[in-house]
Amino acid sequence: MALSRAERRTLDEIARRVAAEDPEYARRLSAFGGHEAGALGLPARRSLLPVVLVGVLLAVSFAAFAVATARRDGGEPARRAPHVLLRP
Amino acid sequence: MGRPHTVPRHAKGRTRTGDPRPRADTDLGAAGKLGLPQSTALVVGNIVGTGIFLLPASLAAIGTISFPVMVGTTLGAIALALVFGKLGARIPTSGGPYAYARNAFGEFMGFWSAWSFWLTAWGGNAGIAVAWVGYVNHFLHWDSTAGKTAIGLVGVWIPVLINLTGVRNIGLFQTVTTVLKFVPLIFVAIVGLFFVRSENFGPFNATGGSAWSAVALALGLILFIYSGMESVTIVAERVKDPAKNVGRASVSGVLACGILYILATVAVFGTVPHGELARSTAPFADSLNNMFGGTWTGHAMAVCAIISGIGALNGWTMLVAEMPMAAARDGLFPAAFARLSRRGAPVTGILVGAVLTTLMLVFAYLSENTFNTILLFASFTTAIPYFFSAAAQLFWLVTGGRTVSRARMAKDLTVAVVALVFSFAIVYASGEQAVMLGILAMLVGVPVFIWAKARRGEYGSRDRQPALPAGPGG
Incomplete structure (x- = not known):
């Protein structure tokens, strides 16, 4: 569930207070999310870009592995697993 | 049966992202829901696709040792159907195995069950479509790549268009096609028994190897024939009185299919000489020919297979969209999958699934061997939602913390353990390559989970606030 506006304001206030009281702690935390719009807000779109890229990379790698497996084994897999086309 | 399940107040009427729940205004009243006959038709229609039309020929190459394997598998499938009945009564919400795994083991296992099923559903649809093209080409003979792709x-x-018109039309189409496919098959199964000749059955073990290797081969074929038994759990919110009907439809659907499979296999084995059956590309037509003579039966069974295939594609297209819809409402799949049209159709899920199936289909005609290899992942991912559903039932049985009847507890535990072992056996039977590709395909889902959770705008697990989605109708 998304945070309400009041909750966001409270969290921003807490974040500001923590940053004022303990700048070193705030600096360490910023390494994890300093570029976000708010202290605990939704991630910026660019933050999610690496996630999308790694998802695409994994999907493409999966297809490449499957093609490589098919080429290595010739027609054998289809004969070993006829249940694939029996389903359902 | 453990703790009573309640819908948390915050889950009613809103999604996990705080948006109002998508409502279906026109099609999801009581009249727009699936009754028990339609729910059972969904189970039977999704289990019986195109595979059964070649199953007796495939089993003939193994021998009559396949019969006890089929009976054992049917018992395992019935146990799993009983488990789905119990789980459906406990959590009568869409998503089925997703909801069970999520409630028992947390969000990530719920997501992985949904992801696994989603991969199985659209990947398997490509497999059905390829087989369906073969039966249509019995009449059309469009044998070029372009021709086969066009038929596919x-x-x-066509099922996509039906699905977009809402659950009422899906149920109607499913019921009609299920009756049209089931009646001819059960006719062969029952009438064929009167024409059985013992000398046709052939050897007990026709593989030439050990009995164990024959059993393993038979398991590799037979363990998958009940795939689709979970169908009605996934659309539970589209079912009238889901707490009762999910279980009834699952068990009666599996029982009907079990009787059909066993009788039909015995009848075809007994009416077609073993050597001829092992080479047959149309065993049911050969069986009818041997009973009544003539050549019309090949055409009749091809028509039956066409109807059967399009019915299965219709039902699986529904599931392709319903499972991610349930996960998306909890913020565990991209939010677009949760949106419903005015007719109550999860449009994004239907279209994305159909596009992926289409890509696989095109790929099938560009490189059949690669297509078959990639599709191996589906035989592994089939088992994951089964395994975690049975595990969820076991978990709740042993963690209930309440007074129970010992006899009932023993019965429920036995059923849950049999179902769990059955699911485990499916993983083994899917083979090494399928497990390898299946695990890779599952891992591809992890970034999707990260993305969906991040987009939900919160940190960490929501396990302390288990939420059940309200029905599509609100």
Whole structure:
């Protein structure tokens, strides 16, 4: 569930207070999310870009592995697993 | 049966992202829901696709040792159907195995069950479509790559159009096609028994190897024939009185299919000489020919297979969209999958699934061997939602913390353990390559989970606030 506006304001206030009281702690935390719009807000779109890229990379790698497996084994897999086309 | 399940107040009427729940205004009243006959038709229609039309020939190459394997598998499938009945009564919400795994083991296992099923559903649809094209070409003979692709696209996209019109039309189409496919098959199964000749059955073990290797081969074929038994759990919110009907439809659907499979296999084995059956490309037509003579039976069974295939594609197209819809409402799949049209259709899920199936289909005609290899992942991912559903039932049985009847507890535990072992056996039977590709395909889902959770705008697990989605109708 998304945070309400009041909750966001409270969290921003807490974040500001923590940053004022303990700048070193705030600096360490910023390494994890300093570029976000708010202290605990939704991630910026660019933050999610690496996630999308790694998802695409994994999907493409999966297809490449499957093609490589098919080429290595010739027609054998289809004969070993006829249940694939029996389903359902 | 453990703790009573309640819907948390915050889950009613809103999604996990705080948006109002998508409502279906016109099609999801009581009249727009699936009754028990339609729910059972969904189970039977999704289990019986195109595979059964070649199953007796495939089993003939193994021998009559397949019969006890089929009986054992049917018992395992019935146990799993009983488990789905219990789980459906406990959590009568869409998503089925997703909801069970999520409630028992947390969000990530719920997501992985949904992801696994989603991969199985659209990947398997490509497999059905390829087989369906073969039966249509019995009449059309469009044997070029373009011709086969065109037929396949019709097979994939007609069910899409039906699904977009809402659950009422899906149920009607499913009921009609299930009756049209089931009646001819059960006719062969029952009438064929009167024409059985013992000398046709052939050897007990026809493989030439050990009995164990024959059993393993038979398991590799037979363990998958009940795939689809979970169908009605996934659309539970589209079912009238889901707490009762999910279980009834699952068990009666599996029982009907079990009787059909066993009788039909015995009848075809007994009416077609073993050598001829092992080479047959149309065993049911050969069986009818041997009973009544003539050549019309090949055409009749091809028509039956066409109806059966399009019915299965219709039902699986529904599931392709319903499972991610349930996960998306909890913020565990991209939010677009949760949106419903005015007719109550999860449009994004239907279209994304159909596009992926279409891509696989095109790929099938560009490189059949690669297609078959990639599709191996589906035989592994089939088992994951089964395994975690049975595990969820076991978990709740042993963690209930309440007074129970010992006899009932023993019965429920036995059923849950049999179902769990059955699911485990499916993983083994899917083979090494399928497990390898299946695990890779599952891992591809992890970034999707990260993305969906991040987009939900919160940190960490929501396990302390288990939420059940309200029905599509609100």
